[in-house]
Amino acid sequence: MNAKDTLFCKKTTFNCGGRLVLLHKPVVMGILNLTPDSFYANSRLQNVSEAVAQAGKMLNEGASILDIGGYSTRPGAPEVSEQEELNRVVPIIEALSKAYPEALLSIDTFRARVAEEAVQRGAHIINDVSGGTLDQNMFSTAGRLGVPYILMHMRGTPQNMALQNQYLNGLLEEIVSFFAERVALLRAAGVKDILLDPGFGFAKNxxxxxxxxxxxxELEVFELPLLIGLSRKSMTYKPLLVGPEEALTGTIVANTLALLNGADILRVHDVKEAVHTIEIVKKMLTA
Structure with missing residues (x-):
């Protein structure tokens, strides 16, 4: 079996509110940051109209999913109250559901109450950076709501995760162990559609x-869709001695490597460039 058989011919699907999302080739998830302190300043959205406009641009450029977050998870990010997070995300979800009723919306949160409120207002997917470790009610909530759940690996909290990057048993080995345990718990809670995100930059240098x-x-061992979030993170710009504003080139290269290694979903700030990256890699693998 060659690369094009395993990367771009996967039969992986997941169900979003009765709609079957096909991953016969990788898709793009656009990031909508509703925080005043996201690490990439150009991605910060200040109000509903800005968010609706940016969402429309991303959908026109080829985004399959929009990921909405109201809590910055950059290293050392300050705590945000549950109510403040709700105040940030709920009006946007309602507005996007009305403006783009066919769009698939993901709620980026580690709080079960925020996830539930978001789904009730129109979100289709839960994207939990903590993998259920920061809210014991998250798995049961996801199971009860019947929505896809993105399981990400992280240690600690956004406030202290940078200090928790010691992996005595090996980095990938510990991630695999984490996923095996959490996937079993999710299935026991009734979650049918699980996607995996190894959490680049979360408790990892x-x-x-x-x-x-x-x-x-190697994460394909789980036979689950793989999401990768590399967009403008420090690994794409620190080796080049630049900042996140100049990290598009590094992001494109990193996403290309991820596609060649099995990524099914690219979570990005720059949708058009990610869509083009997928098309070029597909052309090479299917030529």
Whole structure:
């Protein structure tokens, strides 16, 4: 079996409110940041009209999913109350559901109450950076709501995760162990559609991120869709001695490597460039 058989001919699907999402080739998830302190300043949206306009642009450029977040998870990010998070995301979800009723919306939160409120207002997917470790009610909530759940690997909290990057048993080995345990718990809670995200930059330094990227394909052992979030993160710009504003080139290269290693969903700030990356890699693999 060659690369094009395993990467772009996967039969992986997941169900979003009765709509079957096909991953016969990778798709793009556009990031909508509703926080004043996201690490990439150009991605910060200040109000509903800005968010609706940006969402429309991303959908026109080829985004299959829009990921809405109201809690910055950059290293050292300040705590945000549950009510403030709700105040940030609920009006946007309602507005997007009305403006783009066919769009698939993901709620980026580790709080079960926020996830439930978001789904009730129109979100279709839960994207939990904590993998259920920061809210014991998250798995049961996802199971009861019957929505796809993105399981991400992280240690600690956004406030202290940078100090928790020691992996005595090996980085990928610990991620695999984490996923095996959490997937079993999710299935026991009734969650039918599970996607995996190894959490680049979450309790992992630049060197560890590249080790993980090199071995990313090994996560296909779970036979679940793989999401990758590399967009403008430090691993794409620190080696180049630039900042996140100049990290598009690094992001494109990193996403290309991820696609060659089995990524099914690219979570990005720059949708058009990610869509083009997928098309070029597809052309090479299917030529």
């Amino acid at each position: 630049v060197e560890q991120n590249y080790q993980l990227l090199r071995r990313f394909k």
